[in-house]
Amino acid sequence: MSAVLPERIAQAREFKGITKTDLAQALGVSPAAVAQWESGAKSPTSENLAALARYVGFSIAAFQRPFPADVLRLGPLSFRATINAATKRANLQSEQLAKLVAESYGWLAERVALPIPNLPEGGQVQNDVEQAAQSCRRSWNLGDRPILKLGELLESQGILVLRASFGGANIDAFSCRISGRPFIFLGSDKKDRARSRFDAAHELAHLVLHQHYSGYLSESDDHKELERQANSFASAFLMPAEIFRNDVIDSTLNGFLRLKERWGVSVQAMVVRAHQLGIISDSRRTELFRQMSWKGWRKPGGEPLDELVPEVRSSVGKRSIDLLTQNRIIQLWEVPNEVPFPDDVLNVAFGIDADQFDATTQPNIVLLPIVG
Amino acid sequence: MPISSDFQALVAKDWSPENLMGVQRALRMAYENSLSICDAEKQPIFGTPNRPLVAGSVRWLAVDYYLNEACRLGWLKGITAKWVVLGGKKNEFPCHLVLTGANTSVIAIHLQQEEDIPRDSKYRRNTRVANEACPLLAGFEHMDENVEDALINMLLVHGDKNAEFAELRAYYSVENRSQYELIIGNIMGGAVAAPPSDAETVSEPSVALILNLSEQNQPSAGA
Numbered sequence: 134m135s136a137v138l139p140e141r142i143a144q145a146r147e148f149k150g151i152t153k154t155d156l157a158q159a160l161g162v163s164p165a166a167v168a169q170w171e172s173g174a175k176s177p178t179s180e181n182l183a184a185l186a187r188y189v190g191f192s193i194a195a196f197q198r199p200f201p202a203d204v205l206r207l208g209p210l211s212f213r214a215t216i217n218a219a220t221k222r223a224n225l226q227s228e229q230l231a232k233l234v235a236e237s238y239g240w241l242a243e244r245v246a247l248p249i250p251n252l253p254e255g256g257q258v259q260n261d262v263e264q265a266a267q268s269c270r271r272s273w274n275l276g277d278r279p280i281l282k283l284g285e286l287l288e289s290q291g292i293l294v295l296r297a298s299f300g301g302a303n304i305d306a307f308s309c310r311i312s313g314r315p316f317i318f319l320g321s322d323k324k325d326r327a328r329s330r331f332d333a334a335h336e337l338a339h340l341v342l343h344q345h346y347s348g349y350l351s352e353s354d355d356h357k358e359l360e361r362q363a364n365s366f367a368s369a370f371l372m373p374a375e376i377f378r379n380d381v382i383d384s385t386l387n388g389f390l391r392l393k394e395r396w397g398v399s400v401q402a403m404v405v406r407a408h409q410l411g412i413i414s415d416s417r418r419t420e421l422f423r424q425m426s427w428k429g430w431r432k433p434g435g436e437p438l439d440e441l442v443p444e445v446r447s448s449v450g451k452r453s454i455d456l457l458t459q460n461r462i463i464q465l466w467e468v469p470n471e472v473p474f475p476d477d478v479l480n481v482a483f484g485i486d487a488d489q490f491d492a493t494t495q496p497n498i499v500l501l502p503i504v505g
Numbered sequence: 506m507p508i509s510s511d512f513q514a515l516v517a518k519d520w521s522p523e524n525l526m527g528v529q530r531a532l533r534m535a536y537e538n539s540l541s542i543c544d545a546e547k548q549p550i551f552g553t554p555n556r557p558l559v560a561g562s563v564r565w566l567a568v569d570y571y572l573n574e575a576c577r578l579g580w581l582k583g584i585t586a587k588w589v590v591l592g593g594k595k596n597e598f599p600c601h602l603v604l605t606g607a608n609t610s611v612i613a614i615h616l617q618q619e620e621d622i623p624r625d626s627k628y629r630r631n632t633r634v635a636n637e638a639c640p641l642l643a644g645f646e647h648m649d650e651n652v653e654d655a656l657i658n659m660l661l662v663h664g665d666k667n668a669e670f671a672e673l674r675a676y677y678s679v680e681n682r683s684q685y686e687l688i689i690g691n692i693m694g695g696a697v698a699a700p701p702s703d704a705e706t707v708s709e710p711s712v713a714l715i716l717n718l719s720e721q722n723q724p725s726a727g728a
Contacts, residue, residue: 246713281704288710391578438574440534453712460714 137182139173141196145189146171148229148475150222160184190475198473201239201312210309211339211350211363223299224349227307230297230481231318235311237472237482238293238450244462245453250291250315252340262342262362266369269341277373279396283330284446287317287337294333294447296321297481308336315340318481319445325434326442327399331367333445338366365409371398372406381412386424394441401425401436450483465490516657516688519583519606520673525692527580528572528661528671532693535567536668542567561615568613568663569602576604583607591628601628610656611673616664622683623660623676632658636677659688668693 146156146167153171157164160181169175177185186193210228241247253272270277273290280286284294292315299320305328308317317336319329342362343350350359380392384407389400396403404425408418422431430436457463463471469490472479476487520528543560545552551559576586581604588600604611610632614623623629636658663671671692678684 244715246715248710248712275705279704280707282707285709286705286707289708387577394578438578440538449710449712456712456714462714 137170137176137196138199139171140200141191141198142167142177142185143171144229144232145185145191145196147222147225148233148478149189150226152222156185156188159188190477192469192473194470194473201236211307211336211343211359223304224351227297227299227304227318228309230478231307231309231311231316233474233478234295234318234482235314235316237474237478238314239312240472241450241453241482244457247293247449247453248289248291250313252290252292252315252344262338262365263369263374265342266338266366267373269337269370270373277376280371281397281443282446283333283397284444285448287333288447288449291315292317292337292340293449294319294445295450295481296447296484298477306332306336308339310340310344324439325399325436326439326444327393327397327402327436328433329445330397330442331371331399331402334367334370335363337370338363342366368402368406368409372396372403374410377403377406378410378412381407384413384417384421386421386428386430389421390438393438397442399436401431447484451485454483454485515608516673519609520689521582524581524584525689527575529692530580531571531575532568532663532668532671535564535571536666538571539564539567540667564615568615572604572613572661573602589628591626604661605656608657609659611659611661613661613663616662618664619662619670619672621664623662625682629660629676630679633676633679633682636675657688660685661692663693 146153149156151159153167154164157167160167162181166175166177166181170177176182182193182196185191186196210224210231238247251273253269273286275286287294294317297318297320304320306317306319308315310316317333317340319332319336339350339359343359346353346359350356353359377396380395381403382388383391386400389403389407392403393400398406401422404413404418404421407413408415413421425431425436428435454465454468458465465485468479468483469476472482476490479485479490480487539560541547542563543551543556545556572581573586575581576584584604584606587603587605589603590596591599591601601612612628612632616623635656657675659673659675661671662674672687673689673692674685675688676682676685
């Protein structure tokens with residue numbers, strides 16, 4: 134049997150979102166034993182390894198799979214979360230998800246030519262976020278009109294957009310660059326389309342503006358400033374000043390609601406943008422926020438007409454797998470053998486439900502040669 | 506009852522193709538959302554034989570809600586929405602949402618089948634009485650100068666499971682509830698209405714097989 138990699142054990146535990154003590158309790162071993170497995174001082178017995186694999190949802194092959202060297206090269210990780218709610222463990226869990234997904238895409242990229250990452254260089258214009266957002270639009274050959282197909286746009290520029298459940302963690306979205314490939318992970322639990330679009334644009338901001346940072350942006354000293362920049366960038370990217378300004382004829386809530394479908398952003402985001410551009414005064418902004426609170430629009434999912442806002446769609450993973458199966462490069466049930474990670478990871482990476490990877494659910498068709 | 510082409514033109518002023526598109530969108534959204542709300546898989550309390558009763562009420566709420574929103578969002582140009590109380594102990598509800606244009610007044614009602622007769626109500630009876638005397642329906646040439654008094658009252662009948670049909674009808678007989686003039690039919694026909702958009706054009710991200718892989722999997726010519 135190939136050797137078990139200690140780093141994979143730590144990865145599996147972190148992906149599961151549990152402590153060493155939790156894992157030890159679940160497997161009936163001492164926390165010291167788990168620590169030794171993770172440090173490489175000792176290897177788990179085959180029984181413990183099997184129990185570990187069952188518990189964390191990894192196949193045994195995954196524990197023996199060497200890390201591709203470049204997957205460890207992780208760019209800055211940003212977490213878009215409710216303030217103070219992103220715990221370190223939830224961050225680690227998301228980081229491991231990102232690494233496993235990136236590794237899955239590493240496998241995919243050996244078989245399918247994916248869109249080449251095309252992120253504009255935004256670091257220099259970090260102090261002029263408005264200009265950075267405009268430059269990003271220009272470098273992608275966009276004018277100042279609304280962007281409704283945001284997911285398609287990001288993916289066509291080589292930024293992989295994925296939907297993931299962050300469980301109980303209060304994370305809305307996060308982004309990172311792994312091996313030079315940018316990823317945006319959006320929460321799948323959220324039904325609020327307008328907010329999800331803003332989350333995606335906010336993460337794009339981190340990828341463009343803060344690409345020279347490393348580690349967790351949330352642990353950076355200027356985290357609040359980085360978040361402010363990302364919000365301003367998202368706002369300017371989704372609602373370019375000149376055309377948006379011309380659209381705001383009626384600065385009542387109803388007036389903004391009429392623009393929701395056209396711009397695909399929440400009324401709240403439009404009010405903030407209108408204030409930022411000097412279209413409405415401080416007192417008008419305060420009054421509109423008071424009205425929104427009173428109507429319950431500021432609660433998640435509370436703002437009306439979200440159904441008119443297009444979803445952030447992602448298709449690269451699913452279409453790539455379809456391409457491989459349609460050309461008989463691989464069958465769906467073979468994918469988990471090639472990429473031996475938990476079903477959740479494959480589902481996030483490729484947008485395919487776990488049961489479709491199950492050989493027993495595949496059509497039972499055998500091609501027979503024609504005998505002349 | 507004859508309807509002159511002048512009259513049709515007058516109706517079309519309120520119910521332009523764009524406004525009818527707005528009605529179509531509102532109805533589709535109302536049906537989709539009410540079906541989603543009453544989905545027994547999402548909400549087990551709807552998994553009882555009484556579901557259709559509640560689902561009908563939810564659809565009724567949803568249709569009026571989205572027609573009201575359609576007015577608010579400017580999808581129905583020149584039309585205003587107003588809630589009219591039909592009675593009740595406290596004179597607060599039930600209410601009809603009445604859509605009023607320059608020449609027409611419309612309330613929405615669901616029918617199981619296109620040929621069903623709308624249930625009677627005091628409001629609908631009153632509108633039939635008004636229609637019977639309405640100079641617009643009787644013929645444009647007799648039209649009263651006072652258009653406000655001569656509003657033609659129409660029902661927006663809609664129905665089937667997924668809003669497969671919707672028509673504007675003017676019921677005009679006090680005694681015979683089945684008699685109506687079809688004013689505008691087939692509102693749900695054609696493509697799903699979407700507002701014209703001036704959004705940026707974005708193409709699908711491209712993915713392609715890496716060439717040598719696809720070649721490896723082609724059957725060889727001499728085999």
